[in-house]
Structures are given as C-alpha cells and as structure tokens.
Amino acid sequence: MAGRKNGYWRQHNMKTKIIAMYLPQYHETEENNRWWGKGFTDWVSTKNAEPLFPGHLQPRAPLDENYYDLSNPDVLKAHAKLAKEYGIGGFCFYHYWFSSTFRTLTKPAENLLENPEIDIPFMFAWDNSSWIRTWSKYKTNANAWSPKKDIGEQRTDEESGILAKLEYGTQTDWKTHFNYLLPFFRDKRYLKIDRAPVFIFWNNFQKEVLTEMRQAWTEWARAAGFSGMYFITRDDPYKDVTGYQALFNYEPQFSGWLNVGLLRRGIGRLKYLAGKEGLHKYSYDKVWGKILKYAATHRDSYYGGFVNYDDTPRRGNTGKVVINVSAEKFEKYLGELYRISCEREKEFLFLTAWNEWGEGAFLEPDKAYGYAYLEAVRRVTDEKQ
Numbered sequence: 001m002a003g004r005k006n007g008y009w010r011q012h013n014m015k016t017k018i019i020a021m022y023l024p025q026y027h028e029t030e031e032n033n034r035w036w037g038k039g040f041t042d043w044v045s046t047k048n049a050e051p052l053f054p055g056h057l058q059p060r061a062p063l064d065e066n067y068y069d070l071s072n073p074d075v076l077k078a079h080a081k082l083a084k085e086y087g088i089g090g091f092c093f094y095h096y097w098f099s100s101t102f103r104t105l106t107k108p109a110e111n112l113l114e115n116p117e118i119d120i121p122f123m124f125a126w127d128n129s130s131w132i133r134t135w136s137k138y139k140t141n142a143n144a145w146s147p148k149k150d151i152g153e154q155r156t157d158e159e160s161g162i163l164a165k166l167e168y169g170t171q172t173d174w175k176t177h178f179n180y181l182l183p184f185f186r187d188k189r190y191l192k193i194d195r196a197p198v199f200i201f202w203n204n205f206q207k208e209v210l211t212e213m214r215q216a217w218t219e220w221a222r223a224a225g226f227s228g229m230y231f232i233t234r235d236d237p238y239k240d241v242t243g244y245q246a247l248f249n250y251e252p253q254f255s256g257w258l259n260v261g262l263l264r265r266g267i268g269r270l271k272y273l274a275g276k277e278g279l280h281k282y283s284y285d286k287v288w289g290k291i292l293k294y295a296a297t298h299r300d301s302y303y304g305g306f307v308n309y310d311d312t313p314r315r316g317n318t319g320k321v322v323i324n325v326s327a328e329k330f331e332k333y334l335g336e337l338y339r340i341s342c343e344r345e346k347e348f349l350f351l352t353a354w355n356e357w358g359e360g361a362f363l364e365p366d367k368a369y370g371y372a373y374l375e376a377v378r379r380v381t382d383e384k385q
Contacts, residue, residue, distance in 0.1 A: 016341040017089030017121070018377065019191075020354035020363060024093060024108040027071040031104050035163055043067050045358040049313035052279060056321070058312065060357060063365040073111035073118070079364075080120035083354065086374040087381030088363070090121035090191060091354060092200065097126060099167040100176040113184055123191040124184070125200035128210075131164040168206065174213050178220050185226065193245075193347060195227040200248075204233050204241050211243055235301060248302035248350050252309050252322060255290035256282045279312070280320040287322060288333040295340045305337050306352040307373055310360030321360075327369060331376035338380050351377075 025042040032040040047067075049059040062068075068075045083091070097103045112118050168174070184190055185197040192198060199217075204210060218228045235247040235254060249255065257280065288305075295303045307330060312319035334351075341349045353361040365371045 016338060016346050016349050017191075018087060018338070018351050018381065019090045019092050019123070019348045020083065020088050020351045021125070021356065021361075022091040022093045022108075022122075022354050023356050024070060024096075024105040025358075026355070027069055027105075027107050029104055029107075031164070042358040045313040052312055052317055052321075056312075057368060058310070060313075060360065060362075061367045062357070063367055063370060066364075070108045071111075073115050076108055076111055077115065077118045079354070080118050082364075082374070083120060086363075086371075086378040088351075088354070088377065089348075090123065092123050092125050092350065095124040095126045097128075097177055097180075098130070098164045100169055100173040102164065103180075104164070109184065112189075113187060116187075116189075119189075121189050121191050123198045123200070124181070125202055127202045128166060129203050129205070130162055130166045132161045168209050168213065171212075171216055174216050175220065178217050182224060185221070185224070191348075192226075193230045196230040196245075197221065197226060198230045198232065198348075201231060201233045201244070204236070204239055207240060207243075214243070232302065235298075246300070246302055248348075249291070249294055249298075249304045250350070251291055251304040251306040251352055252282065252287045254304065255294065256287045256309070256322070257320060259290055279317050282309075282320065282322045284308075284322050284325045284329060288329070292333065292336055292340075295337055299344060302346055302348050302350060303337055303341055304350040304352065305334050306361055307363055308360050309352070311358065313360070314358045327372035327376050330373060331380060334376065335380045335383070 023042065027041065028039055036044075046061075047059055051058045070076065080091075093109045094105075095109070096105045109122070109124070112120075112122060181197075181199075185192075190197055201210060201214075214229065214231055221227075221229045230246070231244045232246045232248055233241050233244045234250045235241060237259070241247055291303070291305060294301075306322075308325045309320065309322040312321060338349060351363075353359070353363070355362050355364055357364075363373050363377065365374065
C-alpha cells in the first residue's frame with residue numbers, strides 16, 4: 001500500500017484507516033446569524049426535529065445534553081481522543097470556500113492547526129458548490145444580509161435563492177486558496193499518500209476549470225516540497241469523473257437516492273418542480289447491499305459506508321430517511337466493507353459521519369443508543385489489528 005511508506009502509515013503500521021466525515025457547523029458565524037437568525041447552528045435543526053411517521057425516532061439528542069460549541073478547541077480535542085479510542089483513523093473536514101474573498105465555518109480546522117497536541121490525522125473535502133435556500137426547511141432572513149469587507153461582496157439573492165455563490169475565479173484566486181491550505185498540508189497530521197496531500201473535490205462541475213486548477217495546485221505543491229497532490233472526487237454514474245487520482249462512493253447518497261435509475265430520478269425531479277415532493281424512505285439493508293456490491297466490482301475506488309441517515313431535521317417532510325437501522329446491522333455491514341478494504345490494501349474507508357446530527361448520520365453517543373455505534377466500530381477494527 002503506497003500510503004504506508006511515510007507519515008502516519010509508517011508510524012502507526014495501521015491497515016485501512018476509517019475516515020469519518022466531520023461537519024464544522026456547530027459554532028456561531030456571522031453568515032448564519034444573518035441568514036437564519038442569531039445563534040443558528042446545526043443544533044437548532046436537531047433540537048426542532050419532529051417525528052413524521054410511527055416509529056420515527058426524532059428528535060435525536062446527544063448523550064448528557066452535549067450540545068457543544070466547536071469554536072472551543074477543547075471540544076475537538078475531546079472528539080479526537082474519543083474517535084481514536086473507538087477505532088476511527090481520522091477526520092475529513094468539510095471545507096467551505098466560495099471565493100478568494102469568502103469562506104465560512106473554518107474555525108474548527110483552524111483550531112486543529114493551532115493546537116498540535118490534538119492528536120488526529122485529518123484531511124479536507126471541499127464542498128465546491130453554491131449554497132441555496134432549498135437545503136433547509138428554515139426560511140432565511142434575507143433582508144438582513146449585507147456585505148462586509150472581511151467576507152467579500154456576498155449577497156443574498158431573493159429571486160435566485162443563492163446565499164453564497166461559488167466562484168472559482170482566475171489562477172490568482174486559486175493561488176489564494178492554495179496558500180490558505182498550505183499550512184494544513186504541511187502539518188504532520190495531514191493525511192498524505194507518497195508525500196502528496198490528499199484533497200477531495202466534492203463536485204466535478206466545470207470540469208475544464210477544475211482540471212486547470214488541479215494542475216496548478218500540483219505544481220505549487222511540488223514547489224512547496226511535496227511530491228504533488230492526491231486528488232479524490234465522488235464517483236457518479238451520470239458525470240465525467242476522470243482525471244483524478246482516485247474516486248470514492250459517498251454514502252448513502254451513491255447507493256441510495258443517486259443509484260435508483262434514470263426513470264425514478266426523473267419522476268422525483270418532476271415532483272420536486274411541481275411542489276409535490278414527499279418523504280423518501282430507503283431500506284438500510286438494501287442500501288448497504290448496494291455498497292457491498294459496489295465494493296465487489298470496483299477494485300480501484302475507495303469505499304464509503306454510513307452509520308444512519310435522516311435529514312428531516314433540515315428538510316422536514318420532503319426529507320430522506322433510511323429505515324430499519326440497528327447497531328448490529330451497522331457492525332455486520334461495516335465489518336464486511338472494512339475486510340474488503342484491508343484485503344485490497346486501501347488507505348482509506350470513508351464513513352458518514354462523525355457528527356452530521358441534522359442528517360441523522362453520527363457516531364457520537366446519543367441518548368437513544370449511547371456508545372453502541374462507536375463500540376461497533378471498535379470491534380470491527382480490533383478484529384483486523
């Protein structure tokens with residue numbers, strides 16, 4: 001396995017690292033205050049969730065009322081300690097960069113960089129898309145938004161619904177972005193393969209621009225002393241995803257609502273446009289079955305698994321819910337995917353998620369199941385050590 005030649009691989013002599021996706025949306029930001037109201041974080045969605053059908057477990061609540069604030073570096077330090085104790089090999093932070101003058105939700109990763117004693121490998125997944133109102137059932141406080149110099153000329157467009165517009169810009173803007181990331185890449189905890197920092201592009205829209213950007217970043221990384229960059233993007237049967245060092249299947253999206261066929265996707269789109277979109281339910285066993293089938297037939301990709309999924313706290317009765325979930329099933333399916341990953345000497349297995357409370361995808365202990373899902377991960381990884 002190429003990645004074991006250096007860095008954390010050599011130091012810890014580990015097999016496949018389970019990389020948990022990490023959401024930074026748990027600290028107050030000026031943008032969220034203006035868009036959604038003072039003090040908004042994903043905890044607001046989580047606390048206000050409602051059950052929508054018999055047996056629907058909502059709202060979910062963290063164990064011991066641990067509604068933490070990620071602006072406090074001690075919180076991330078505790079997360080890192082807990083994650084390592086239960087077999088998680090690293091965090092993949094969602095990275096929100098909209099232009100060279102506007103980024104948001106950066107505080108947790110910056111806290112990590114500034115506190116070298118926080119012992120957890122990490123990497124970034126750039127959610128390179130615009131933000132629009134439709135992600136949330138909450139209405140924006142659109143008229144309250146005004147641009148400020150420290151965050152650029154971002155405005156809420158009430159007609160288009162755009163809250164923050166993604167603008168790749170020119171090579172000068174790409175260099176600004178790269179220079180922001182460079183201190184993270186140089187950190188010994190940042191995950192690398194053959195001395196190349198690992199970085200995920202969430203979307204592959206505007207393929208020609210992204211191809212040029214990746215080439216430029218690779219040159220700048222070499223000039224900074226790395227062997228290059230190791231770029232990953234999500235696999236997508238409907239888009240051209242060539243040109244990256246690797247693909248991964250983000251779950252449960254890839255094997256759930258994305259992998260349903262063109263006809264069903266078309267019908268769903270028509271219902272959405274007609275305002276008649278309802279609640280979507282998916283079988284935990286069927287989604288995991290597709291995940292394992294993908295792993296069996298795709299030797300070159302990184303694999304993705306998931307804990308659970310329920311985004312009704314954010315989307316209400318138009319959300320997606322995975323049903324018939326249990327910690328026992330999770331352990332069984334994750335164990336099989338982890339076994340395949342180790343046998344094929346995969347550096348990473350991506351897991352949704354550490355703390356996506358607004359989407360019901362979290363490993364953190366909660367009032368309903370305690371540490372059951374974390375204990376499942378530890379048993380899976382202990383068997384392979």
